[in-house]
Amino acid sequence: MKIKGSTNIVGLIGHPVEHSFSPPMHNAAFDKLNMDYAYVAFDVDSNNLKSAIDGAKSLNIKGFNVTIPHKIGIMQFLDEIDEVASLIGAVNTIDFKNLKGYNTDGIGAVRAIEEVTNIKNKNVVVAGAGGASRAISFYLARYGADTITLLNRNVDRAMNLAEDILDSGLITEIKSDSISEINSYLSDADILVDTTPRGMHPHTDDEPIARAENMQEDLVVFDAVYNPNETVLIKEAIKAGAKPVYGIKMLLYQGAESFKIWTGRKAPIDVMEKALGETLNLE
Ligand SMILES: NC(=O)c1ccc[n+]([C@@H]2O[C@H](COP(=O)([O-])OP(=O)(O)OC[C@H]3O[C@@H](n4cnc5c(N)ncnc54)[C@H](OP(=O)(O)O)[C@@H]3O)[C@@H](O)[C@H]2O)c1
Incomplete structure (x- = not known):
C-alpha cells in the first residue's frame, strides 16, 4: 500500500483498539482492488467523541467503524441513523458522506x-x-x-x-x-x-x-x-x-458491509478472510 496525497482515510474508533483485526482486513481489501484508501485505528476516550467526529469531518475522513465502548454514545453526534441501527440502539459504522450511522454487526x-x-x-x-x-x-x-x-x-x-x-x-x-x-x-x-x-x-x-x-x-x-x-x-x-x-465469519461480513457503505463497492471476501486468518494465525 502506498500512502499518497490523494489517499482516502477510513478507520476505527474505540477504546482500546490496538488488538483490532479490522485494519489488516480492510487494508488487504483496498490493496487487492487497487483502491486509494487506508484504514487506521484511533484510540478515542469517551469524553472526546464529539471532537473526534468534528475533527474527522474537517479532515475529510470517509468512514469509521465504531467499537466498544462508543457504539451507543456516538449516536447523538450523527445527523442520521439507519432504521435497523436505530431499533438496535447502537452504531458500528459511520458514513461521512451524510454523517449517517449503521449497524453491520447483526x-x-x-x-x-x-x-x-x-x-x-x-x-x-x-x-x-x-x-x-x-x-x-x-x-x-x-x-x-x-x-x-x-x-x-x-x-x-x-x-x-x-x-x-x-x-x-x-x-x-x-x-x-x-x-x-x-x-x-x-x-x-x-x-x-x-x-x-x-x-x-x-x-x-x-x-x-x-x-x-x-x-x-x-x-x-x-x-x-x-x-x-x-x-x-x-x-x-x-x-x-x-x-x-465460526465467529470470525461475523467479523468478516460486518466488515464487508461497512466496506460497501463507505466505497460503494463489493468487498473482496476471500482476501479479507485470508487477512483475518493470518491475523488469527490460522494459516
Ligand atoms: N464476531 C464478531 O464480529 C463479534 C462482534 C461483537 C461481539 N462479539 C463477541 O460477542 C461477545 C459479547 O459481546 P457484547 O458486546 O454483546 O458484550 P456485552 O454487551 O457485555 O454482553 C455480554 C452478554 O454475555 C453475558 N455474559 C457475560 N459473561 C457471561 C458468562 N460467564 N456466562 C454467561 N453469560 C455471560 C452477559 O450476561 P448478563 O447480562 O447477565 O451480564 C450479557 O448478556 C464478546 O465475546 C465479543 O467478543 C463478536
Whole structure:
C-alpha cells in the first residue's frame, strides 16, 4: 500500500483498539482492488467523541467503524441513523458522506449463519442479551426467524430485549428465560447463537453454554467469539456432529458491509478472510 496525497482515510474508533483485526482486513481489501484508501485505528476516550467526529469531518475522513465502548454514545453526534441501527440502539459504522450511522454487526452474523442454513421459519435460541445479542436478534427477526428464545444470566435484561424486538413488529413470538435452562430449549432448536464471552481468549477453558450430549446433528451452532477460532462451544458442536459457524465469519461480513457503505463497492471476501486468518494465525 502506498500512502499518497490523494489517499482516502477510513478507520476505527474505540477504546482500546490496538488488538483490532479490522485494519489488516480492510487494508488487504483496498490493496487487492487497487483502491486509494487506508484504514487506521484511533484510540478515542469517551469524553472526546464529539471532537473526534468534528475533527474527522474537517479532515475529510470517509468512514469509521465504531467499537466498544462508543457504539451507543456516538449516536447523538450523527445527523442520521439507519432504521435497523436505530431499533438496535447502537452504531458500528459511520458514513461521512451524510454523517449517517449503521449497524453491520447483526447482518454480519446472519450472513455467516445463512452460509449454512436459512434463518426463515427457524427456531433460534440466543444466549446473552448484551450488545451483540441485540444486533443479532433484531436481524434474526428481520430475516424471518419463526421463534427467538433469549437466554441470559440476568433474565430482566433478556425480557427487556424481547419486548423491544416484539415492539418492532418484526416477529410475533419471542421468549426469554435464564441461561441455566438452555438444555430444555435445545431439543426444539434449529439454530443456537452464543453471544456470551464464554471461552474467549484467555478464558479458553470456560464451561461452554451447552455440551455435545444436548445438541442434535441438525443443530447449527454459531459462536460470536472469534478468538480462539475453535471455541469450547464450537468443539462441542463438532463432537455432536452439529454444524459449526465460526465467529470470525461475523467479523468478516460486518466488515464487508461497512466496506460497501463507505466505497460503494463489493468487498473482496476471500482476501479479507485470508487477512483475518493470518491475523488469527490460522494459516
Ligand atoms: N464476531 C464478531 O464480529 C463479534 C462482534 C461483537 C461481539 N462479539 C463477541 O460477542 C461477545 C459479547 O459481546 P457484547 O458486546 O454483546 O458484550 P456485552 O454487551 O457485555 O454482553 C455480554 C452478554 O454475555 C453475558 N455474559 C457475560 N459473561 C457471561 C458468562 N460467564 N456466562 C454467561 N453469560 C455471560 C452477559 O450476561 P448478563 O447480562 O447477565 O451480564 C450479557 O448478556 C464478546 O465475546 C465479543 O467478543 C463478536
